[in-house]
Amino acid sequence: MKRILADVTAFGRQYLRSRVGTFFALAFPVILILLFGAIFSSSGTPRVSLAVQDMDRTDASRGFVQALNNTTLISYQAIPPTASFQEYMRANAINVALQIPTGFQATIVRAEMGNASARVNVTLAGDPTQSSFGIAYSAVAAVANAFNLKIANATGVVSVGETPFTVQQFGYIDFFLPGIIGFTILTTPMFGMTSICAEYRTRRFFKLLATTKLSKAEWLAAKVVFYVLLLFLSVAIMMLVGIGVFGMKARLTPVAVLLIIAGAFEFTSLGMVLGIFVRDPGTGEALANAIGFPMMFLAGSFFPIDSMPSFLQTIARALPLTYINEGLRATMVLANDGTAVTYLLVTLGFAVVFFVVGARGLSWKSK
Amino acid sequence: MRPCDVAPPRVVAVDEHVIEVRGLVKRYPDITAVDGIDFDVSRGQVFSLLGPNGAGKTTTVEILEGLRDPTAGEARVLGQDVRSGYRRIRERVGVLPQDFEPFDRLRPREAVTYWARLFDHDVSEEAVASIIETVGLSNRADTFALNLSGGEKRRLGIAMALVGQPDLLFLDEPTTGLDPGARRELWTLIGDLKRKGRTILLTTHYLDEAEQLADDVAIMNHGKIVAHGSPSALISQFGGGTTIVLAGAGRGGSEALMARGIAAELHGADLFVHVPMAGQVRPMLAKLASIEIPLSEIYTKRSTLEDVFLKLVGARMEEGVLAA
Ligand SMILES: Nc1ncnc2c1ncn2[C@@H]1O[C@H](COP(=O)(O)OP(=O)(O)OP(=O)(O)O)[C@@H](O)[C@H]1O
Numbered sequence: 289m290k291r292i293l294a295d296v297t298a299f300g301r302q303y304l305r306s307r308v309g310t311f312f313a314l315a316f317p318v319i320l321i322l323l324f325g326a327i328f329s330s331s332g333t334p335r336v337s338l339a340v341q342d343m344d345r346t347d348a349s350r351g352f353v354q355a356l357n358n359t360t361l362i363s364y365q366a367i368p369p370t371a372s373f374q375e376y377m378r379a380n381a382i383n384v385a386l387q388i389p390t391g392f393q394a395t396i397v398r399a400e401m402g403n404a405s406a407r408v409n410v411t412l413a414g415d416p417t418q419s420s421f422g423i424a425y426s427a428v429a430a431v432a433n434a435f436n437l438k439i440a441n442a443t444g445v446v447s448v449g450e451t452p453f454t455v456q457q458f459g460y461i462d463f464f465l466p467g468i469i470g471f472t473i474l475t476t477p478m479f480g481m482t483s484i485c486a487e488y489r490t491r492r493f494f495k496l497l498a499t500t501k502l503s504k505a506e507w508l509a510a511k512v513v514f515y516v517l518l519l520f521l522s523v524a525i526m527m528l529v530g531i532g533v534f535g536m537k538a539r540l541t542p543v544a545v546l547l548i549i550a551g552a553f554e555f556t557s558l559g560m561v562l563g564i565f566v567r568d569p570g571t572g573e574a575l576a577n578a579i580g581f582p583m584m585f586l587a588g589s590f591f592p593i594d595s596m597p598s599f600l601q602t603i604a605r606a607l608p609l610t611y612i613n614e615g616l617r618a619t620m621v622l623a624n625d626g627t628a629v630t631y632l633l634v635t636l637g638f639a640v641v642f643f644v645v646g647a648r649g650l651s652w653k654s655k
Numbered sequence: 656m657r658p659c660d661v662a663p664p665r666v667v668a669v670d671e672h673v674i675e676v677r678g679l680v681k682r683y684p685d686i687t688a689v690d691g692i693d694f695d696v697s698r699g700q701v702f703s704l705l706g707p708n709g710a711g712k713t714t715t716v717e718i719l720e721g722l723r724d725p726t727a728g729e730a731r732v733l734g735q736d737v738r739s740g741y742r743r744i745r746e747r748v749g750v751l752p753q754d755f756e757p758f759d760r761l762r763p764r765e766a767v768t769y770w771a772r773l774f775d776h777d778v779s780e781e782a783v784a785s786i787i788e789t790v791g792l793s794n795r796a797d798t799f800a801l802n803l804s805g806g807e808k809r810r811l812g813i814a815m816a817l818v819g820q821p822d823l824l825f826l827d828e829p830t831t832g833l834d835p836g837a838r839r840e841l842w843t844l845i846g847d848l849k850r851k852g853r854t855i856l857l858t859t860h861y862l863d864e865a866e867q868l869a870d871d872v873a874i875m876n877h878g879k880i881v882a883h884g885s886p887s888a889l890i891s892q893f894g895g896g897t898t899i900v901l902a903g904a905g906r907g908g909s910e911a912l913m914a915r916g917i918a919a920e921l922h923g924a925d926l927f928v929h930v931p932m933a934g935q936v937r938p939m940l941a942k943l944a945s946i947e948i949p950l951s952e953i954y955t956k957r958s959t960l961e962d963v964f965l966k967l968v969g970a971r972m973e974e975g976v977l978a979a
């Protein structure tokens with residue numbers, strides 16, 4: 289334990305003294321927030337126009353639409369139920385549209401009767417790279433969540449329309465910031481560790497460390513501790529910017545804090561796993577890019593996974609970052625701690641596997 | 656050549672071997688880096704592995720440090736098998752690797768403290784200061800390692816190797832790449848460490864370094880030990896006698912000597928006349944003086960390890976590179 293602390297201290301000193309690295313680790317996410325935040329707020333209308341096709345035409349589906357309309361985020365426009373959903377969107381140049389399927393109310397009723405496998409999907413279509421999509425998503429997700437809570441509490445679904453929804457407080461930034469936290473949890477430790485592994489190998493620091501009593505697992509644990517601390521600093525700065533500049537309403541929850549710790553553990557370890565294959569700084573960077581960039585997009589850092597084509601969603605479900613992004617959104621925005629805790633456990637699972645593989649697989653010695 | 660202040664050889668029991676190597680082999684797909692070597696290092700000794708680039712010195716040393724596994728043979732350090740026993744002796748062994756590089760953004764004081772903690776030594780400020788003092792870095796103790804000179808970096812490396820108060824020190828080419836002044840300062844430091852009773856395994860391709868510092872020298876080439884003994888024993892066995900140097904005598908001089916039946920070797924413009932026995936030096940000098948050859952200077956030199964090396968390896972060595 290003392291050895292781990294000694295390594296955290298020495299490593300932290302060196303890290304913070306390399307000012308460029310520290311600046312980018314802390315400033316880059318803030319730049320992203322400012323950039324995306326500015327693009328969104330300069331677009332003027334706080335409301336996103338959302339076209340809704342209600343195929344169900346029941347009290348429940350109308351309640352759902354009414355609830356959406358009650359949020360300050362959405363201005364609603366109807367698509368005739370007889371129209372072909374996608375063609376209508378294309379013909380009328382609609383960016384974001386929601387389809388409520390037939391059987392919506394029937395499913396809800398079944399759920400209220402205690403049928404645990406009852407599921408109904410509302411479909412949100414649009415261009416996920418657009419910020420308007422993100423807002424529409426967060427509004428729909430929140431309303432859906434409110435419905436789910438109602439069902440769980442077995443109160444009348446119809447009354448939903450009159451309920452003042454918590455989603456009213458949330459804006460684009462609230463949806464976006466958890467993704468940026470996830471993005472930072474991926475990039476800072478993973479890119480950091482691959483480049484450290486490359487440097488330690490080429491400069492023979494690993495060999496030097498191998499002549500001490502510090503074990504590889506202790507060394508890796510020290511890096512995890514350091515990156516947890518660094519990420520907390522980074523998240524604190526992001527939250528301050530989000531709240532101070534954009535009036536963000538989302539707050540860190542206890543589950544979010546645990547997710548950040550687990551995520552730092554996970555991606556520091558994954559960086560070390562990649563470090564097994566890294567021989568020099570060039571390959572290190574290439575490897576980290578090859579794994580990091582697809583993951584940050586596919587795992588929904590910048591737009592929701594549910595909006596992606598289904599085969600990409602399948603891929604996303606296999607990516608460790610997905611569970612951090614979605615877990616953070618679930619707990620910070622949608623107040624869905626149940627999902628978040630599940631995703632926290634998934635993240636811990638990945639983390640333990642990566643840690644063991646990294647600590648065992650990486651060799652400090654020569655052949 | 657040897658400094659007269661070297662302590663008299665200590666009498667050590669035969670079983671007091673800090674390092675024991677038997678039939679050690681390390682094979683790589685394309686080369687046998689270490690090809691069946693045997694040697695022992697006694698407590699308190701400075702043992703030098705001397706050889707050109709690629710001789711297998713680092714490979715041997717890293718096997719002994721537990722950083723590489725041997726292909727065959729036995730190696731024991733402080734009584735432990737190097738393959739399995741290092742857990743028990745880590746803190747008793749200090750290592751300065753070849754081409755040691757310090758952590759750029761740590762100051763020597765911080766680096767030594769850090770390293771001591773990695774050996775579970777809870778170090779006081781005074782203890783750290785004393786180690787830094789030992790290696791002569793006191794006035795640079797608070798400079799980023801990035802800004803230290805080459806010699807100062809090596810000193811820092813030695814300081815880090817010393818934190819565990821090790822019984823045994825491995826110094827892999829501690830002076831390579833340093834200027835002559837810095838080399839001599841390091842020799843003094845290594846001499847001091849030896850006087851404090853540390854056992855030191857030193858690799859080098861400087862013959863004068865081995866001659867200055869080592870009690871025992873193993874000359875290595877192509878993975879094999881070609882000769883082994885104290886510098887003086889090696890010199891009397893393989894070098895022997897005295898060399899008369901006719902500086903600037905050139906090819907003309909060589910022919911003039913040949914005409915009179917005197918064997919001489921030409922090295923550049925200099926002629927070397929080898930005299931095996933001390934009693935023959937004066938008569939030979941008189942004989943040479945009587946021959947009319949143009950030369951800039953005439954002097955004698957006693958054999959050094961360099962001559963031993965030349966004889967055994969068949970080439971001279973300059974900065975680790977063999978020259979015909
Ligand atoms: N990991 C390796 N894989 C393949 N060959 C190797 C490996 N390590 C060393 N060798 C080879 O083994 C031989 C001995 O290398 P070694 O580093 O022990 O020499 P050395 O005596 O320390 O030389 P130098 O004075 O240059 O440091 C060299 O020919 C080297 O190329």
Ligand SMILES: [Mg+2]
Binds near residue numbers: 713714827828
């Ligand atoms: Mg070497």
